[in-house]
Amino acid sequence: MRVTTDLWVSALLRRVFAAGGFAAVVKRGAAEAGAVFVFARSRLGEVALFGPAPQTSYDSAKPDDRFFTLLGSGDDAAMLDARLEREKKFDPDIWVVEIEAGAVPVEELLSVKTD
Template identity: 80%
Template sequence: MRVTTDLWVSALLRRVFAAGGFAAVVRRGASEAGAVFVLSRNRLGEVALFGPAPQTTYDSARPDERHFSELYSGDDDAAVEARLDKEKRFDPDIWVVEIEAGQTPPEELLAITTP
């Protein structure tokens, strides 16, 4: 059984805060099954956007784990906002969580896969 998105996001926020970083829910989506997009910002102003990974990347040994793939990396906030606006038009129930993880890389907080 997969945990609700609301619970998963709460756990992500706790992991970020426990690692000495900061996190905020920018957009709250469907509590039970909304897709999650994570915007990671470092102290130099660089931004990385992570979104749900394709279904083919999921591990059958760990079916409950949420997997992410990197959708954007750079310093253009307008490009990130444009991508998120596109996702919101496609699915209005998405979650957007912004994190500044400090010394902890996003790979330690999220299950990131490369397609």
């Protein structure tokens, strides 16, 4: 059984805070099954946007896991904000979580697929 998005986001926030980072829910989406986008900022000013991985990334043995893919990165936050705005127009029920992971790499907080 897959956990609700609301519970999953709460767990992500706790993991970020436990790792010494900061996190905030920028946009709250559908509590049961909203898609989650994570906007990660480094302390050096770099930004990265992670979104839901394609369905082909999921393993039929573990269908309840949440996987993410890197949608963009660099130092141009405006470009990534524009991408998020397009996603919001396409699906108004998305969640947007902004994190500054601190000493822990984002890949340790999220299951990131690189395929």
